Amino acid sequence: MSIEASVREFHLRVKYQGRRAKFNDIHDEHGRFGSGDGPDSVARAESSLHEKLPGAVVDFTGLQPPIARAIADRVSGLAEKYPEAASTLRFVGTGLGDAKKCGNIAGFSIAGPDIQSLKDENTIAVTINSTDVGVGMHADQAMLINEKQFQDGLVSAASVRDEQVGWVPPGCDSNLSRIDHEYGHVVCNYLLDDGKGHTPSASSTKDVGKMTVDFLERNANLGMQVSGYARSSVNQAGYEEGPTRLAYLGEPFAEAFSSRIGTPKSAWSEYTIKTDRLLGRVLPGGSSRKWGTA
Numbered sequence: 001m002s003i004e005a006s007v008r009e010f011h012l013r014v015k016y017q018g019r020r021a022k023f024n025d026i027h028d029e030h031g032r033f034g035s036g037d038g039p040d041s042v043a044r045a046e047s048s049l050h051e052k053l054p055g056a057v058v059d060f061t062g063l064q065p066p067i068a069r070a071i072a073d074r075v076s077g078l079a080e081k082y083p084e085a086a087s088t089l090r091f092v093g094t095g096l097g098d099a100k101k102c103g104n105i106a107g108f109s110i111a112g113p114d115i116q117s118l119k120d121e122n123t124i125a126v127t128i129n130s131t132d133v134g135v136g137m138h139a140d141q142a143m144l145i146n147e148k149q150f151q152d153g154l155v156s157a158a159s160v161r162d163e164q165v166g167w168v169p170p171g172c173d174s175n176l177s178r179i180d181h182e183y184g185h186v187v188c189n190y191l192l193d194d195g196k197g198h199t200p201s202a203s204s205t206k207d208v209g210k211m212t213v214d215f216l217e218r219n220a221n222l223g224m225q226v227s228g229y230a231r232s233s234v235n236q237a238g239y240e241e242g243p244t245r246l247a248y249l250g251e252p253f254a255e256a257f258s259s260r261i262g263t264p265k266s267a268w269s270e271y272t273i274k275t276d277r278l279l280g281r282v283l284p285g286g287s288s289r290k291w292g293t294a
Helices: 003-022 041-052 065-081 157-164 175-192 206-218 228-237 242-262 270-282
Strands: 057-059 089-093 125-128 141-145
Touching (some): 041 057, 041 065, 141 175, 175 242, 206 242, 206 270
Parallel strands (some): 089 141
Antiparallel strands (some): 125 141
8 A cells, every 4th residue: 555545545544434423422332323322212203303204104113213313303303304205205214114014105115125135235225216216296295214334334435435535525534425415305306296296286397396306407416526436326317217317317406405504605516506496486484385486
């Protein structure tokens, strides 16, 4: 290993240790269970999130109690900011619990192999709508969480490395930033599908879906600025068409959504600034009440 590589590895270790220290309030010295975690702690985290998402099944089977609490708090906060997009969520969790309880998305069992196979070694979480299973865009969606990626806590050496090398936006070096990213997909999918079945004034919604498609297409090259992952997704979009192309172009949007939370505003990319302005136009205060008038 070269001197330069050794120095880089040292800085990554220091940053990783520092980031882990920030989460010591919910982890013990092993980065796992904190004091006061009982056998019902995960169930309480599920219940607290279900209160914010009454239309969704929440299943944190396989997550450690502090991780379940942190994810529940994160998604709850995002649901408060974007409640109408949140109303499209039908499932949040690992899908490792009772199959009947976990239910289905687009006709596929969330606990079944077709959906569970989406959890690969690089996936922290994934948002699923009907596009992902080949039956077209649909407003209802599920956020699937990969429990294996949280075994080392909210911050891992991999999550810090991804931020250090620019694969994710600056400041987004926690696995919770990936939850933010997935919620960005929830919002983007909601906009693309005109909030089907979830908006108060259906007659004024069609322009929002068109506006969102136009934004993703027109700003695709700018989206490459947000992160290495966004750049890779835009490049792949060049080989695709239809819903698959839109899915790839939605990745910079989700990265920018995450960046709006994790990156200091002074360091936002131009695409992130434009995304923030778009959300201010189409979802002022998280609501679609002004659709057709903005």
